[in-house]
Amino acid sequence: MNVFYIKGAAEGLNVLPEEESKHCVKVLRMTEGERFCVTDGVGNLYDAELVEAFPKRATVNLTNKRPGYDHWGFKLEIAIAPTKLNERTEWFLEKATEIGIDRVRLFTSYHSERRAANVERFQKVMVAAMKQSIKSRLPRIDGLISFDQLVKQPFEGQKFIAWIDDNVKDCLCDLYHKGENVLVLIGPEGDFSPEEVALAKENGFVPCSLGDARLRTETAAMVACHTIQLINQMK
Amino acid sequence: MNVFYIKGAAEGLNVLPEEESKHCVKVLRMTEGERFCVTDGVGNLYDAELVEAFPKRATVNLTNKRPGYDHWGFKLEIAIAPTKLNERTEWFLEKATEIGIDRVRLFTSYHSERRAANVERFQKVMVAAMKQSIKSRLPRIDGLISFDQLVKQPFEGQKFIAWIDDNVKDCLCDLYHKGENVLVLIGPEGDFSPEEVALAKENGFVPCSLGDARLRTETAAMVACHTIQLINQMK
Numbered sequence: 001m002n003v004f005y006i007k008g009a010a011e012g013l014n015v016l017p018e019e020e021s022k023h024c025v026k027v028l029r030m031t032e033g034e035r036f037c038v039t040d041g042v043g044n045l046y047d048a049e050l051v052e053a054f055p056k057r058a059t060v061n062l063t064n065k066r067p068g069y070d071h072w073g074f075k076l077e078i079a080i081a082p083t084k085l086n087e088r089t090e091w092f093l094e095k096a097t098e099i100g101i102d103r104v105r106l107f108t109s110y111h112s113e114r115r116a117a118n119v120e121r122f123q124k125v126m127v128a129a130m131k132q133s134i135k136s137r138l139p140r141i142d143g144l145i146s147f148d149q150l151v152k153q154p155f156e157g158q159k160f161i162a163w164i165d166d167n168v169k170d171c172l173c174d175l176y177h178k179g180e181n182v183l184v185l186i187g188p189e190g191d192f193s194p195e196e197v198a199l200a201k202e203n204g205f206v207p208c209s210l211g212d213a214r215l216r217t218e219t220a221a222m223v224a225c226h227t228i229q230l231i232n233q234m235k
Numbered sequence: 236m237n238v239f240y241i242k243g244a245a246e247g248l249n250v251l252p253e254e255e256s257k258h259c260v261k262v263l264r265m266t267e268g269e270r271f272c273v274t275d276g277v278g279n280l281y282d283a284e285l286v287e288a289f290p291k292r293a294t295v296n297l298t299n300k301r302p303g304y305d306h307w308g309f310k311l312e313i314a315i316a317p318t319k320l321n322e323r324t325e326w327f328l329e330k331a332t333e334i335g336i337d338r339v340r341l342f343t344s345y346h347s348e349r350r351a352a353n354v355e356r357f358q359k360v361m362v363a364a365m366k367q368s369i370k371s372r373l374p375r376i377d378g379l380i381s382f383d384q385l386v387k388q389p390f391e392g393q394k395f396i397a398w399i400d401d402n403v404k405d406c407l408c409d410l411y412h413k414g415e416n417v418l419v420l421i422g423p424e425g426d427f428s429p430e431e432v433a434l435a436k437e438n439g440f441v442p443c444s445l446g447d448a449r450l451r452t453e454t455a456a457m458v459a460c461h462t463i464q465l466i467n468q469m470k
Contacts, residue, residue: 069447098454133449173469211468212304214368219333233446234408
């Protein structure tokens, strides 16, 4: 099923954004009267009918507003440092959006390989993944901030920090309490410095392991995301 | 830490395969006397010292043979149809190797987008991931077979089939028994045909869900792999 994204969508007539119009009319060659699905990115799906097939501003009629299936009763946030290879961060954003995440916080740290992030590009990856997995909510992604700022940001819920340390034995899957809001900090390529780990602890972050396997940064972030979703799905 | 792969490694003098020699001597510019780690791909790690830095056939001295940490007491196998875009299958192979998997079975099915697979290339991806995650075991990957052949292959353990079907409510995470061998069939792009699902059931495969989220084929395969590893890690 084709899904399009209209920010601020409402029942009745709506105009598809230029890129969505192009994809609908030029790429998919849809014609007036064709039906598809629209997400507003804030929790709702609509039945849509193409009314005017203009390649730059197509008009659609939206009906049957309904909440999407992607409403879990907790907040799931992951903080990650952009990887040296952008495609690895983008891959994480795609997979996390598919699996289900509320917010991604980007940070730079002492050992960060990359100190700039194209958040607009990252958001496009998440929009595509939201549409592909027929989700009704677009995860939020924040611009880069320093690790010091990050750990001092307020968060109501369980806070964890994961990095490679054989002395940390407790697994996120055993520490996390089902149903609770959670924020997990993932170690960057080159990992956290001892000072950063100490600062995170001072600010209420609990050290956790993601299991025995040694994981790449983007894999660790995805594993943390799936761990939380799975625990909340288990009977 | 640098890890190299020597098939059939043993304590004492060993020759690095040509590609590994090149990487060690040409790319990393290692010189005689330098130390690193070697995996034999069948469960053991060794301390290694570079004895002769020949760029095509470097010689290393292996000591302290020890089992790797990646020994879980069950068999984890995933069957997947190669994706239209090779990079998505390769991504799954990399992540599954990092997270931990024993064997990948490739198949073609009614809706398969791709009917050929470069298993040698796939294996290279898994070797790189094994080295990167400092694993001692190289997962096995089989060449393409038909879905009919696949479901008739013998397997001692729990057998599941996952595809997109709102009527299948039971989650793999609730059906799987911790510690048991498991084989999970993942629906291809375009999904299984009703006849294929029926044939799998006839051959003892139990339908399972991977949760509410609508996942791409390679994401579903990775999620199934991590679900099994996580359940076996949980206290």
